[in-house]
Amino acid sequence: MNAAVFTSSALTLPISFCKTRSSQLIRKKGVKGELRVFAVFGEDSGLVEKKSQWGHLFDVEDPRSKTPPYKGKFMDVNQALEVARFDIQYLDWRARQDLLTIMLLHDKVVDVLNPLAREYKSIGTVKRELAGLQEELAKAHQQVHISEARVSTALEKLAHMEELVNDRLLPVRVATESDKPSYSTSVQDLDREKTNIGGKSLNVSGPVQPYSPHLKNFWYPVAFTADLKHDTMVPIDCFEQPWVIFRGEGGKPGCVRNTCAHRACPLDLGSVNNGRIQCPYHGWEYSSDGKCTKMPSTKLLNVKIKSIPCLEQDGMVWVWPGDEPPSPTLPSLQPPSGFVIHAELVMDLPVEHGLLLDNLLDLAHAPFTHTSTFAKGWSVPSLVKFLTPSSGLQGYWDPYPIDMEFKPPCIVLSTIGISKPGKLEGKSTEQCTTHLHQLHVCLPSSRNKTRLLYRMSLDFAPILKNLPFMEHLWRHFAEQVLNEDLRLVLGQQERMLNGANIWNLPVAYDKLGVRYRLWRNAVDRGDDKLPFSG
Numbered sequence: 001m002n003a004a005v006f007t008s009s010a011l012t013l014p015i016s017f018c019k020t021r022s023s024q025l026i027r028k029k030g031v032k033g034e035l036r037v038f039a040v041f042g043e044d045s046g047l048v049e050k051k052s053q054w055g056h057l058f059d060v061e062d063p064r065s066k067t068p069p070y071k072g073k074f075m076d077v078n079q080a081l082e083v084a085r086f087d088i089q090y091l092d093w094r095a096r097q098d099l100l101t102i103m104l105l106h107d108k109v110v111d112v113l114n115p116l117a118r119e120y121k122s123i124g125t126v127k128r129e130l131a132g133l134q135e136e137l138a139k140a141h142q143q144v145h146i147s148e149a150r151v152s153t154a155l156e157k158l159a160h161m162e163e164l165v166n167d168r169l170l171p172v173r174v175a176t177e178s179d180k181p182s183y184s185t186s187v188q189d190l191d192r193e194k195t196n197i198g199g200k201s202l203n204v205s206g207p208v209q210p211y212s213p214h215l216k217n218f219w220y221p222v223a224f225t226a227d228l229k230h231d232t233m234v235p236i237d238c239f240e241q242p243w244v245i246f247r248g249e250g251g252k253p254g255c256v257r258n259t260c261a262h263r264a265c266p267l268d269l270g271s272v273n274n275g276r277i278q279c280p281y282h283g284w285e286y287s288s289d290g291k292c293t294k295m296p297s298t299k300l301l302n303v304k305i306k307s308i309p310c311l312e313q314d315g316m317v318w319v320w321p322g323d324e325p326p327s328p329t330l331p332s333l334q335p336p337s338g339f340v341i342h343a344e345l346v347m348d349l350p351v352e353h354g355l356l357l358d359n360l361l362d363l364a365h366a367p368f369t370h371t372s373t374f375a376k377g378w379s380v381p382s383l384v385k386f387l388t389p390s391s392g393l394q395g396y397w398d399p400y401p402i403d404m405e406f407k408p409p410c411i412v413l414s415t416i417g418i419s420k421p422g423k424l425e426g427k428s429t430e431q432c433t434t435h436l437h438q439l440h441v442c443l444p445s446s447r448n449k450t451r452l453l454y455r456m457s458l459d460f461a462p463i464l465k466n467l468p469f470m471e472h473l474w475r476h477f478a479e480q481v482l483n484e485d486l487r488l489v490l491g492q493q494e495r496m497l498n499g500a501n502i503w504n505l506p507v508a509y510d511k512l513g514v515r516y517r518l519w520r521n522a523v524d525r526g527d528d529k530l531p532f533s534g
Contacts, residue, residue: 208447212524217322218409235268237445249275254288255310335457343474
């Protein structure tokens with residue numbers, strides 16, 4: 001990598017601590033093989049502190065008091081990322097202040113229009129007050145649009161910085177199955193590195209084996225309904241096979257092999273016309289059951305590509321990749337009553353899906369791993385336990401107010417009691433007044449890749465759903481949390497590939513993860529009765 005020197009304006013926005021608007025990359029002569037950043041901080045007057053009935057929703061500490069201490073200094077890559085991430089924290093705080101300003105102005109409008117208050121005011125006075133408030137609201141809404149643009153720009157710059165850092169610190173390992181073993185979470189050679197759990201051995205190590213056909217005989221969520229329009233396609237990999245989802249006649253979703261029968265062209269490069277997917281190479285068209293219905297410029301032949309059962313429920317599109325007849329019922333993934341969905345995100349991660357599930361089913365790592373995100377400031381308990389029925393895949397964490405459940409085959413649901421962003425309240429979710437509900441779906445794309453579907457719901461602050469830039473912020477925060485996990489899970493994966501047992505010494509708080517692994521082992525073996533199912 002060539003040497004590069006950045007001013008903080010290349011990382012941050014001129015709204016809080018950077019007066020210059022320059023975003024040009026400046027290269028410094030004589031410095032090689034090193035990414036360097038020069039920080040320049042300024043001052044900002046900020047917002048006048050306001051209090052209202054909405055205050056508890058916006059009680060977030062002003063981050064400007066924690067400005068990274070790099071003014072006038074050259075920084076290494078980690079310090080540069082710290083500055084970039086601080087900028088996002090500031091933007092989050094500023095956006096909350098902008099929103100609070102609008103809400104307070106709306107309160108003032110309500111006060112002006114209050115019938116009791118109007119009895120003591122002339123019509124002219126009311127009109128003047130409303131005109132002034134209208135002007136203030138217009139300015140506040142304009143500020144929200146400015147914040148949206150700043151968030152977008154800052155996220156792009158942060159992504160660029162992280163890409164540079166990853167190129168430098170974590171080179172991507174690219175290899176084909178033919179020249180390098182894939183990553184693994186399979187169970188093999190049980191005589192090696194035995195771990196006894198209730199009389200049973202748990203060993204997750206070594207190179208990956210082909211997925212058991214029994215694991216395919218489940219309904220898998222693969223996409224959000226909102227992402228599947230009538231004229232769009234969603235390509236996916238599932239169990240190392242390429243598929244494409246689209247809406248057929250009548251708007252019902254269908255899933256067919258993402259390979260044209262003619263010349264093996266990827267169908268997702270084409271288009272959807274009248275409920276049929278058209279190959280971009282020679283125009284062959286297929287219905288949602290895989291049958292070819294049109295072959296331009298030649299005689300129509302009896303051709304069909306593979307399709308698998310596909311339907312939609314609870315705002316998600318599901319497929320059944322197995323050979324057995326599909327189950328007539330699907331698990332419910334709707335948020336609990338009173339919750340509103342605020343974000344639905346899809347990410348592709350370079351991790352085998354079982355290893356990612358192990359991570360999601362473990363909360364004890366939070367105060368050590370997520371120190372820059374949701375667990376910042378958490379104390380380390382003297383004892384962490386996961387309490388669950390003797391036969392079940394759900395329960396709650398002690399001392400954290402978090403309920404968690406594993407839903408076969410690859411779904412994790414959790415409800416978190418919160419009082420302030422990043423703060424926990426109470427010893428159980430029932431003792432908390434506000435909650436965050438999360439859905440994680442870990443679709444096995446291949447033996448070293450997972451398609452993660454993430455849905456976040458809240459039972460408070462519904463107005464946040466209508467802000468135009470919130471989806472960008474949610475995605476950024478979700479990626480921050482995932483990045484904290486990924487650097488660890490990728491290390492686990494590499495060692496597992498070389499023979500290390502990632503479940504070598506389970507302890508009490510590993511209960512839910514261990515139960516998932518025992519369930520997975522039973523599925524792989526084809527057991528008639530699966531553990532923890534009743």
